[in-house]
Amino acid sequence: MAKKTIRTIPQKRAEMPVQDPVARAGNFEEVALGFSLEGALVESERCLVCPKPNCVPACPVNIDIPGFIVEISKKNYRGAYDILTESTLLPAICGRVCPQEDQCEGVCPVGETLEPVAIGRLERWIGDMAIANSWRNTPPIAPNGFKIGIVGSGPAGMACAADMAKAGCDVTVYEALHQAGGVLRYGIPEFRLPNEVLDAELENLKALGVKIECNVLVGRLFTIEQMLDELGFDAVFIGTGAGYPSFMGIQGESLNGVLSANELLTRCNLMGATQFPRYDTPLGLGKRVAVIGSGNTAMDALRVSLRADAEEVYCLYRRTRAESPARVEEVEHAEEEGVRFEWLTAPVEILADDNSNVRALRCQRMELGEPDDSGRRRPVPIEGSEYEFEVDTVVYAIGTNANPIIGQTSKIALNKWGYIEADDKLATSMAGVYAGGDIVTGAATVILAMGTGRQAARSMKSYLGIRDSSAVYQKPQENGEASIFGIDPTERAHVRVRVA
């Protein structure tokens, strides 16, 4: 086959069908429907298979991206899945929720002249195919007797749990809510990540022998110290996330009708409030909703509000579209569905009616000034530009802070913002206790959380003296026994096992 060049590959990205904007604004079905077989094959042809790929180091879990794409173009889909699962536990999830434009797709050389290869969509396509065909890569596991506790069942905890289970540890994941998945369950709405996808990935985790215990609030039911001293855990990973919502501190935030995006999303995604009164949890959303902020959570809140029968939904952001931290695709989707954007606008006060309900927002127009520390141009209020904006619901999506419970109940050192202090190996100030995900990094992405979960797993393995390999799963050799994490089976005798 002739060598592929930028001129010989398909010039345009394969189309991915999406649900019609008008129809989808009224349902919770998934918006992006995923590639067709033809689409995936065309898209896989667009990869130049660079000898020194930029995309692999740009991926937080270093997926062999050209490797799996080549397998797709060879129509060896199972092979592509095997390559993906060497590095990621959750292809169907990451393909959907990763900010690929800032990671792999952002550095794809095809992107310099054309649209970059749709790596995320291809990953998702393989992930979905694996779920549909019940593919599962469970490596042979030799129990080593170590007991690992994971606090929080979000992406960081799931990734860490998988790696430790594959290394042969007895892993228990504790979740405070009544359903597992963390932010993937309560935060990301069904139209972006269907629950079946999450359930399938959780089943994969259980197939590795991981035990998931819901309704356990670590810190209060038992402490991290008790896990190590009394419950017999050899090491603990903390991935409790940054779920504590921020408010602005302006007048009127305690009025009825002001809520955090987390509250709105939790009511809908976890508690089924859009099906009230069939489900017991009410939603309490009004007809004119203003969401403050323009990150991914804001987009989720906006689009959930639309689907939950709000008539008009507005996004208020103090900078412009260019500075908006949300994924480009999310902003586009929200706009198509009918969300209205008020850029360069900041609320200064929330106004009440006679019954302490929200009546309106007093807003201020902004303009962009000099760049600040983050490199983004700082919004500056325009004098005399204040005006009233009539709404009955105000949703805050301006960021979150560290969850305080572990800090309140253990001696683990925190930094001045309340996040857990961890070194570059993700070890905390307490021996045997590691932390990762948003509780260390501050609010970030699913894939970054997974990356830190895996990094913490590596550190835990070296702390416990367990042999490590970076591969999550390695295909059985053609002629011979399966290797465990790249370790020769005959070498098993050297693997350290816990002495009772």
Add this chain to the structure above:
Amino acid sequence: MYDTKYLFQRNEIWWVKVAVPRSLRDELGYDLRRSLHTRNLAEAREKRDRVVEELRQMIKESAAAESSGRACRESMVPDDENGFEILAREDFSDVTFLLEVDAPLMSKAAKPGQFVIVILHERGERIPLTIADFDADKGTISLVIQAVGKSTIEMQQRCRAGTHLHALVGPMGYPSELGAKKIVCVGGGLGVAPIFPQLRAFKESGAYVVGVVGFRSKELIFWEDKFEKYCDELIVCTDDGSVGLEGRVTLGLEMALKEHADVDRVIAIGPPIMMKACADTTLPYGVETIVSMNPIVVDGTGMCGGCRVSVGDEIKFACVDGPEFDAHKVNFDELMSRLGRYKDDESRALDDWKEMVS
């Protein structure tokens, strides 16, 4: 023309055929047929009406059974056998009842002042409840519930010894701080039960404990023996004066404060209006007063912020910063207004549900 309505012939024998409505076709098939055992059309016509009537009756009965079955399936979410088992139930009045739930780990971890969240069944909401008692030896915790809304009335109907709660998580929030030497513990309404573990803990820590508990009338009093056991003084107040002081708990509180000038702390638990009244009562005496907040909570782990309470100049989350706060700083009016946020939804849920089960 021959009248052959509902009739058809098979092997020269006349049969009756009645169509089945679409919704029942899974169960009954496309139509119901019955032979009239005659080759004579006139005879068949004679028999026809009675048979048609019988077949229609069958369809009607089947439709009724189907719809009531559907309503029943809709309203009754099955008991979650993997949930948390209820070991005992005790009714204190027609609205107040106690559940003793199997929770070995929690019974050891629980401390006075903390709360739990329960979910009745898989479509249920998360209900915050202050822990009314815990017994580490038996491995149980007790919850006292007032059946006032849809979820709690449904709990009153469904929860029996042997049934299960879908979820039970906790203990949540900071425990009460001990350390007072002479304390007045005030419990009214929903707050009578949760004040008990507090006054027991204070008594066991060596404090002089004055208990003030309020009920509507004599018949509704419960746990008098338990309170007697751990109080140095117990003041019972009833609205109708059928026992103890006639009036609200603030009357008893005022009396205790007048009698004991050296009271160094007051704890009040109950409906917001009662806690507000207690805060007003103690203010002139300058006694440190603690109240336990019961705002609307979704997750209870600091994630939703629905439980925001203004305490002084600060906004606190009752679930992770509380639930106990300085009564003289809490903005009770705001709390009460926020508690009413879902009033319309709540009454709608209750009406819908009542209609479904009746």
